[in-house]
Amino acid sequence: MKEKFFWRMLGGVRKILRGQGSNAWTIPVLFSVVLHTILVIGLFMIMPSSEERTINPTPSFVSARMVTLEPEAKPKAKPKPARKVAPKPKPVKAAPVKKAPPKPKVDKKSIALKRRQETERKQQEREKLRKEQERLDELQKQREQEMLAALAREQQARMQAEQLKGDQVAVATYAGVIKNLVESLWSRPASAKRGMKATFRIKMLPTGEVISISMISSSGNGAFDRSALQAIEKAQPFREIQHLESRLFDRDFREFRFVFDPRDLLK
Amino acid sequence: MRMLARSVRFALFGYLLLLVSLARAELTIEITQGNDQAVPVAVVPFSWNGKGVLPEDIAGIVGNDLRLSGQFAPLPNNQFLGFPSKDDEVYFGDWKRLGASYLVVGQVTEQPNNRYKVNYELFDVLGKKSVVRGEVSGNRNQLRSVAHNISDAVYQKITGVQGVFSTRIVYVVAKRYSIDRTDYKLVYADMDGYRAVPVLQSKEPILAPSWSPDGRKLAYVSFETGRPAIYIQELATGRRERISSFRGLNSAPKWSPDGKKIAMVLSKSGNPDIYVLDLATRTLTQVTRHFAMDNEPAWMPNGKSLVFTSNRGGSAQLYEVTLANGGVKRLTFEGRFNARARVFPDGKSLAFIHKGKGDESYNVAVQELGTGRMRILSSSPFEDAPDVSPNGRMLIYSAQGGGQGVLGIISADGRISFRLPSSEGDVREPAWSPFLQ
Amino acid sequence: MKFAHIAKGVATGLAVLWLAGCASNTQTSGSGAESGEVAGGHQTAAVTTPLVDPAVQAVIDSGKVNGSAEQIANLLKQDTVHFGFDSDKLSSNDIKALDVQAAYLTSPAGLNSKLVVEGHTDERGTRTYNLALGERRAKAVKSYLALKGISASRVEVVSYGFEKPVDPAHNDTAWAKNRRAVIVPVEG
Incomplete structure (x- = not known):
């Protein structure tokens, strides 16, 4: 049954490609193929992300443990490169600003104008670049701080959870002792x-x-x-x-x- | 791998949720099972206000009754720190220290005309309060009944189940002098084995007594004519009637729950089959028709079907036959011999004699009808004739002790068993009365 | 009480009458010590024995069983057959005895006698179960006798289960003795 259906479907597709498919088949088959493709791609895309999502509600110490079980999950891996990149932009930003000033000093009038225009333009460009750089730096800093804050929060949550867990284990243990005593009597x-x-x-x-x-x-x-x-x-x-x-x-x-x-x- | 990871994660999450929920609400400790050990109870000898000595040890009878039930452990009275007989003499702390959960005290007062008044009170030692008190009276011969009455009241209060200490038993005693001479007696006694009196004596075998549901009559098999026949005897008058004496077997009578019929085994048509005799109309209805031996009928409490023994499957097993349509269903599958069933009052379990594969002993077993689960209750080699107490909490049966038949009482869970005192002779075929008025 | 005993009793009585009638000698019967040895003799003391048991003679005369008079006399004496545990099957040994009994019961000498077959069991199992099993055993004997021509109306069956053990002990030897059917002639 399934095979038959498959061959008929294939035939339908072939007919469509050849331009001789009956009108009744063309649209549903195409529609179905597209839908299936979307579904399959969607499944591949959604599945890992849905797993990550299940991590979120659990306190961080659990998710950290999960990483070792699941090599694909990357929540830890991402922040690390970001932190390493952060110190780099600083020397890059300083260098171009210092090198630029010596050039405009050596000038004649006509050329000077051109040069000035040229310089201004360059300066403007430089300025633009600098601002862009600053903006990027700012963004970077912000992200960095957010990252650190998140880390701190995570740390705190972990400690709280450990505490909570310790409390609960203690309470459960003594509740268990009392339960056993009463049940035995x-x-x-x-x-x-x-x-x-x-x-x-x-x-x-x-x-x-x-x-x-x-x-x-x-x-x-x-x-x-x-x-x-x-x-x-x-x-x-x-x-x-x-x-x-x-x-x-x-x-x-x-x-x-x-x-x-x-x-x-x-x- | 991924599935495993996911399930581990899920389990951890569930565990955390559990802990968190424990933290938020008021702590609740769930007690989901018990130990069900016999309840320690102190029965203090009753005080005696009268001349001479107290004619019966009321407290002793009550303590023994409670012990027989298997659900109580009476404390030996040489440990008692005091002998209170009234509420204002009771110090709960003393009794708690002894380990008693309950305490029974009382007084016996002599009255005119050979009468005795007995007051008793039951205390919850741990809850430090009175549970029930009462007064019973009777003449000298009724003092054991008075004591059993008190046992019933105490048992009922503590367990929530009606007590059976005022019920009776009948059984057969055989005294053999030689192969040609044996004396048989059908004996009527208190359920604790005391006050035994013969209600029938014969030189020929007596067996399979069965109580009428009102407790006034017995049906049994007697060989007094040299052939087995079924008789009905009214206990109060001793009046008898022979209700079945067909050629061949007339065996295993069992009174129906409504008291109107008697199921029995007859072999008049060649093979042992189950029949039902209507006592009012005297019509006999054949219930089973099989070339095998169909035997030992017992009524289900609704009176609509009978459990019986048959070897139609090659070995003796229990079956159930529906009276309306004759449909037969096999009930037991475990072991090589399952026979002589008695149905518990709730209709949910059977007591019967079981022999396992490769096993040489015949033991009392109980099977839950719903699950088919069977457990063997006792372990002496030749047990027979189990019968269930009317509250379903105890069984009586016969066993071999010192080369002779003796009666045993065992709690329905099989944990505690006792041997009943009996007169000289080989004791067998016990039957437990219904609740009596 | 038992069939063979009665048969023997009757035979002895007859022999005594015959001896009295002849009055030929004073020696008492050797009670079969040399039975069957001098089958035809009438003159000496020893010759009295062959006629001691006319029941045996009746069996021999029937021609239904083979064997010496002594064997037949022994088989005729065997009023009890034994069974295996929880079984009502007759053993081949017991069948020989039943054949002799049947030959007698169908002979002119035994034609008018009636009998009861008692069924017994050992103590294993329940009393009421054994009551039915004992009946099976007794009926097995009755059916075999019927097969040999003894009409059912002449044979009554009664089961005692294990109410009447030969040996009340609780062991294999006692049980083997107790699992039995006994042929008892009806008196009167």
């Missing part, structure tokens, strides 16, 4: 079923002692709720929490929630 009643869910708000001291447990939402099964409460009571005090930075304790553990949601039971 939770004896579910015979009536417990998957889908039952009870939520509690806990107030805890930095010693790991739980000072209040309040039920935010019940599972609808008194025995289930009681078993969850008992599991918390049996597991506390969570003394391990004493090793957590107090900044993080205050932020996340002074008050937190337990959701009892058994996933290993039958419905």
Whole structure:
């Protein structure tokens, strides 16, 4: 089927080239060929760029890591040559300005005029060139500064992310310790079923002692709720929490929630 | 390579998002599984206000009931720091230190006319509060029932499931003197094995007792005429009726959930097949028709189909037959022998006897009907006749112990099993009553 | 109780009557110690033996089985056949015994007797499963006898499953003994 279609298409193209294609075929086939070409080119062009785009929302330390995985991505490579180019224009700019003045000094009247005109013209040109050069320099400088600023931002973001990541790992670790403790002591009643869910708000001291447990939402099964409460009571005090930075304790553990949601039971 | 890079990037991104979301909202710790160990409970000996000694150890019976369920671990009372019998005598800290999650206390008070009043209270030690209290009374002979009643109340409160401690069991005891002389008894007892009384005695085999769903009658097979026949006996009066004595087998009666029919095995037409007898009209309907041995019917809770044993596939396996159309579906595939099924009250699982490939022992197994997943619950060599408690949390079965048949009780998850005390003789063929009024 | 025993009992009774009638000597029967050796003799003590068991004679007379009188007497005594695990197949050894039984039951001597075939199993499996299996075994015997001309109405079948083990022990030897069918003549 596919092959047949392909040959017919080819035939159609040939007919068009020979100028004898039926009117019904010419336009759709051409249209289709053009569309496909655009699509194929587009795909080649878009694909890498779309990958780069996925990098953007992620913090820079991740994208930096990605570069090593992906040799094609060039976000790092570009700024580097730009920085190297920057010092070069300075000596170039100084040289022509110093060399120009000695020439106009040696002159006669008629020639002098011509020469003056000539000089003026040259000077104007030079001026133009200089201005162009300055403009370019300015642009270069601006770009450079932007680059540096971006680098600084990136650096800061990276540090922040590292900090954030460190915090999160610490919080997740202690949350995991508490989770395991409670799970190891939770004896579910015979009536417990998957889908039952009870939520509690806990107030805890930095010693790991739980000072209040309040039920935010019940599972609808008194025995289930009681078993969850008992599991918390049996597991506390969570003394391990004493090793957590107090900044993080205050932020996340002074008050937190337990959701009892058994996933290993039958419905 | 590119795909890998992309997926790695995606995973890292997801990880970060997770961490960030954790940072923003209030920290929530999800408890998604449990350990489900037996709940430690302290049952304090009940105080006694009366003359002489307390006729029954109520607390001892309650503690034993809770232990039998497999879901509780009663603490030995020699560890107790005090013996409270009322709420104002309870110090939660003491009991928490012992590791008790719950505490049961109570008092027995002697009353006129051989009556006893029993007050009890259940405490949540960790939550430091009373959960339930109650009063039950009875005469001297009813004190065990009173204790089972308290066990039921405590069990119900803590587990959210109706307790079965007030239910009964029947079983057969055989005492063999010689090949030609064996005495058989059909025995009625509390589910903990106590208060056993014979309801039928015979010199010929008795087997396969089945309860009527109202708990008032039994159907069973008796060989008292020298041939197997099926009888119905009313427990309160002892009145009996022979309902089936065809030529050949009259075996494995099983009362329907609505109490109106009895499924049974007859071989009157040559081969053992499943039949259903309508008790009101006495019409007999043949359910299976196969040259193999069809045997051991058990009703699904909706009364619309029967699970039965058949060796039609070469080995004994379980099948289900729909009564409306006779359609048969095979249920078990694992192992060389799967027989004598009993259906759990929720209709979702079967208990039966299983023998694996290359395995010489016959064990109680449970299979979930939905998934077909089977697990073997126990491991003694010759187990038989599993029956499910009416709340579906325990099973009773027979096993070999010291060369004799004994009864075992095992939690439905198979984690905890006990041997029931029994009278002298070879004990077998247990059947668990429904909930009784 | 068992078929062969009764047959022997009857035969012994007949022999005693015959001895009394002859009153030719005072020596008691050697109870078959040299049975079949002096088949035709009537004069000496030893000659009493061949007539001890008319059932054996009936089998021999039927011409349906080959073998010495001693072999036939032994086979006629074998009222029990054994089975393999979870099987109702008759072994070739047991078939020989059944052939002898059938020959007797179809002979004029045994023509009027009725019998019950009891089916038994070992303790492995469930009680109710074994009740059905025991019946299969008993029916295997009944079918074989039917094949040899004993009408179904003369043979009743009953299964005890493993309610009545010969050996109540829990081992292979006991199980092998317990997997059996027993032919029991109906009394009266």
